[in-house]
Amino acid sequence: MMTAKEIRQSFLDFFASKGHKIVPSAPMVIKGDPTLMFTNAGMNQFKDIILGNTEPKARRVADSQKCLRVSGKHNDLEEVGRDTYHHTMFEMLGNWSFGDYFKEDAIAYAWEYLVDVLKLSPDRLYVTVFEGCKEEGLERDDEAAGFWARHIAEDRIINGNRHDNFWEMGDTGPCGPCSEIHIDLRSDDERKKISGKDLVNKDHPQVVEIWNLVFMQYLRHADGHLSGLPHKVIDTGMGFERLCMALQGKQSNYDTDVFQPLIRAIGTMSGKVYGQDEQVDIAMRVIADHIRTIAFAITDGQLPSNAKAGYVIRRILRRAVRYGYTFLDRRDAFMYALLPTLIDSMGEAYPELKAQKTLIEKVIKEEEESFLRTLETGIKLLDKKIEEAKEKGTKILSGVDTFTLYDTFGFPLDLTELILREQGLEADIKGFEAEMQKQKDRARNAAAVETDDWVELESGETEFVGYDALEADCKIL
Ligand code: ATP
Ligand code: MG
Ligand code: MG
Ligand code: MG
Secondary structure, eight states: OOOHHHHHHHHHHHHHHTTOEEOOOOOSBOOSOTTOSBOOSGGGGGHHHHTTSSOOSOSEEEEEEEEEOEETTEEOTTTBTTBSSOOSEEEEEEEEEESSOOHHHHHHHHHIIIIIISOOOGGGEEEEEEOOBGGGTBOOOHHHHHHHHTTSOGGGEEEEOHHHHEEESSSSEEEEEEEEEEEEOOOHHHHHHSOHHHHOOTTSTTEEEEEEEEEEEEEEOTTSOEEEEEEEEEEEEEEHHHHHHHHTTOSSGGGSTTTHHHHHHHHHHHTOOTTSOHHHHHHHHHHHHHHHHHHHHHHTTOOOOSSHHHHHHHHHHHHHHHHHHHHSOOOSOOGGGGHHHHHHHHTTTOHHHHHTHHHHHHHHHHHHHHHHHHHHHHHHHHHHHHHHHHHHTOOEEOHHHHHHHHHHHOOOHHHHHHHHHHTTOEEOHHHHHHHHHHHHHHHHHHHHHHOHHHHHIIIIIOOOOOHHHHHHHTSOO
16 A cells, blocks of 8 residues: 555656656745735646746646645635545645646546556546536537546546636636546445446545646636637646545545544544544544644744734634544643654655744644633633523524624634534624724724824824734634
């Protein structure tokens, strides 16, 4: 059985053998781009090449990119831990062609790598092609279907809709159809029971998307019309942890050697055993997932804070701490102690983890301790409010209470919502926002009374209204 390290390397070796230049991962935290806080796909670092603003150093490129999907268009946070194949941070393996090869070779390479090199059974693979979209005058991607048919039985080529199978960078710019590769992880026994046509079902929960091949062939203009892209681009992304799951014969990313050492370490620390209680399992998965995100964010220079990207990281850390508190009975800082385990498994591919170990541990430990100081009181308050709500027969926690948890006890809104959801309740978000606004106004008024300078600021030249307001600006990401 191949290890995760060998799998990552085999991908890079394969594409190097096809003339690709292997490049390093870009940072996961993006500085100085107002449109994107975190790298969420391999193509991000090549945006300027794809837009034609920069000349590529090589026309064929491949890499493994650290990605984070917790904000904006891609936000998988609520899935994490509850399913077994969406992470906050994950590695995306990718290959690109900037005006070099196109559909035919991209499809042939993907197939050769999965089936000839990795020996995945073709019998378990399904692919999708864009079905077309009449309203927009877009044809079905018969071209891709034709190339796939050279490798895979026609009944395993499934039509996909605009949402899943047509990729656009934004309202304008490069775009085009894509083909996804899905792998069927159902057991042989289960598959035997289902015959012929019914077997091919990419929407079955145990059939998982592993690779997306994007064929950028159009340019969308401001008035909405499409023209041909002069230099066509291949942009692919494969979920590394999912690939490991498929190759190691597992049903869950957390059962691979990418996550098992972390799961075991969390088990040892908490005296809990993975696989016996669903709530405990979710907590262990969330913590194993979140520690990676937090550690990698810190190596990219992003410390937890009260604003923007820093607040995203703080929210993720507090979420993990609370899972540990509630379901693993942890009463003191423990996440920081997972660092040696994380370094064991990822330190070779990402030496920055090793280099910054002491800093990462210190930052995480301090964050954990600071949140733990108010967590217990906050949870008690919330439990009491939930009881009261249930007695009253309401399913809503008031804006005032939600805001108190946020402001006094450091509970990010999404954390309060998560706890409420576990009990069948929800937060009054409008009420919460109103409280936040009141606090901003109070801060403004207080400032206005105090000094002349602040009166100047009041007139609207500068927007600074305190850290709480900054937090408010990025609370729902
Ligand atoms: P899904 O439909 O499973 O959410 P996606 O279509 O959003 O995936 P893409 O944007 O096509 O994903 O990204 C390329 C590949 O990255 C996917 O085929 C998948 O293998 C992987 N991937 C996407 N999101 C995640 C995630 N949150 N955690 C782990 N792997 C992911
Ligand atoms: Mg997705
Ligand atoms: Mg998808
Ligand atoms: Mg996809």
